[in-house]
Amino acid sequence: MRRTPAFLLEDEREVRRLVTENPWATIVSAPESGLVASHYPFFIDDEADGLTLLTHVGRPDETLHELGRHEVLVIVQGAHGYISPGWYGTEEFIPTWNHVTAHLYGTPEILSDEENLRVLGExxxxxxxxxxxxxxxxxxxDYAARIARGTVGLRIPITRIDARLKLSQxxxxxxxxRIIGALEGDGPYADPALAREMRRVHGDPHAAL
Incomplete structure (x- = not known):
């Protein structure tokens, strides 16, 4: 992602919150056959020392990704949306896109069948x-264990984080x-979830008016 200092998200607690609130993520790898991307639910391993993700993939994705053999990228996308320059109250005419996004890197560890079933249950x-x-x-x-055999469980200790919190800071x-007010309104680009994220950063918008 573009490295804009004003929008860097370096607080691991905020990254953990992002994963918890947006568990449907994209896993990307670069095996010898070429880029591969899949989409699965992730959650955080609360028993691990550092930020560690737990998930599973359906067979044969573990082969396509060559999981366990190299680093993968997990993309977690939070609230995001179009920001019209008409909301600025100025003569500006260049729009933008606000978003909360994390790129998480790590090499997956393949779980045993027992661990995988436990993770699926959780x-x-x-x-x-x-x-x-x-x-x-x-x-x-017994039936759950049979179904679980069609999946491969993963634990991904995160070794590198590249995250952005771009919310009109x-x-x-x-x-x-004004932007928050428009997002909370009923216009074509209203987005309450994005407005909530902006409130976390900017506080009460009415205090600035």
Whole structure:
């Protein structure tokens, strides 16, 4: 990503939050056959010392990616959206795109069948806990184990982070406030999720008006 100092995201806690709130990510690798990209849900290994991701891939993706043999890139995309220059309240006419994005690098470790089944169970539980009647792989452990054999579990210790938090930090407070107001409105580019991220950075927009 373009290395703009004003938008660098270097706080690992914020990167962890980004992964937790946006678990559907893209894994990219460069095997001898050429670039390969796949999309899977990820979550953080809370028992690891550093930032470590857990996921799984469906067979034969582990072969296509040559997983475990080289570094991969995991792209995590948070809130993002178009920012119209008409929201600036000035004569500017150049638009931009605000976003929260992390590029996470590491070499995957292949999990054992037992570890993979445990990770799959935890993944299901993390999403099902919001449901009124949560389902679990424990309902039929034997059947779950058979299904799990069609997947390969991964643990990816992250060795390098390249993240951006581009939320109009380079604009005056009053302009940021107008942008947030437009994103919270009902226009064609309204985006409440992006507005919430901007509020985290800029605080109460009305205080600047």
């Amino acid at each position: 993944l299901v539980d993390r999403f099902e806990q919001r449901m009124p009647e949560p389902r679990s792989l424990a309902i039929d452990a 380079n604009k005056p407070p009053k302009v940021a406030a």
